[in-house]
Every structure is written in C-alpha cells, then in structure tokens.
Amino acid sequence: MRTTIRIAAAIGLVLSFQACETAKDDGKRFGDPCTHDGDCVTDLCYEGTCAKRGATCVAGTAVTQCDDADACTIDACEPTGTCLHRLDATKAECVVHGDVTACTCADAGVTIDPGTCTWPDAAQCSGWHSVAVQNGNTETTEFPSGTELCAFGCCLTIRCP
Numbered sequence: 001m002r003t004t005i006r007i008a009a010a011i012g013l014v015l016s017f018q019a020c021e022t023a024k025d026d027g028k029r030f031g032d033p034c035t036h037d038g039d040c041v042t043d044l045c046y047e048g049t050c051a052k053r054g055a056t057c058v059a060g061t062a063v064t065q066c067d068d069a070d071a072c073t074i075d076a077c078e079p080t081g082t083c084l085h086r087l088d089a090t091k092a093e094c095v096v097h098g099d100v101t102a103c104t105c106a107d108a109g110v111t112i113d114p115g116t117c118t119w120p121d122a123a124q125c126s127g128w129h130s131v132a133v134q135n136g137n138t139e140t141t142e143f144p145s146g147t148e149l150c151a152f153g154c155c156l157t158i159r160c161p
Helices: 002-024 125-134
Strands: 052-056 073-077 082-087 111-113 148-151 154-159
Antiparallel strands (some): 052 082, 148 154
16 A cells, blocks of 8 residues: 555656646756746746856855856855856857857766765766656757756756866
C-alpha cells in the first residue's frame, strides 16, 4: 500500500513538473530582450533583458557574495536579499550575432555549475545530461551560456567558453 502511494505521488510530481516546464518552453531565454517577467523562462525581466536569480545574499554588502564565476554575467545583490545575474552584453565573447553564446556540454571548455545539487556527477556532463533529458532535451541540444535547468530537487547551470 505504501509503495503504491509513493509511486502515485512520484508520478504526480513528475507530471506537474513537466506541465510547468512545458508552459514556459516558448519563453525567452537568459539574455534575450523582454518587456515583463512573464516573457522569460527565468521569470525575471530586468532592465529589458531576461535575467536570473541566484543564492541569497545580505543586501548592502559586497557583491562578491553573488559572484557566479561567469565572466558573462553582471552580478548584484537585490534589496530583497537575492543575487541577480544578468548578461553582460558589452563583452563580445558573451554575445554572438546578437544572441547569447550557445554550447553543448561536450564542447571544449564548458563547465557545469552544480548549484545546490549534491549528487556525485552534478558538475559533470553526465549530470547535466540527466537534467537536460528530464527537461525534454538531448545531449546534442545547444544551450545559451547561463542556462539553468532544474530536476531532482535542484538546478544546474551550463557555462559556455
């Protein structure tokens, strides 16, 4: 009986997770122009560009606590105590033909930020691939640098060189 309930609950969570992700599939990605939060798959439109929120921070303190180690983002701590990351479109290496640099995990120089994920391969391509597949992608799908995908209770972020 308990096993049946657990399986039913797991199926329900997967279906609700997929429904939420599917609803945003046609949204704009990190670095794309936007007019309001609902335009972006990240649910954050900051100064006309899709941005993303990160870890918590202490408002008014050094911005280094929000540094995501991505040379293509401008990092800040919002007054609400949440890190904000937005594309630095002033750097040519971060923007290609008006779009964000994209890559696959197999490309040379790509790194995976494991965020709060703690499984052994969270910072490796095998971990990224597992999360990408859960989000309806394949290992050959190209993602803009800074794309965050969530599954299994946490989120990974891909960083293109």
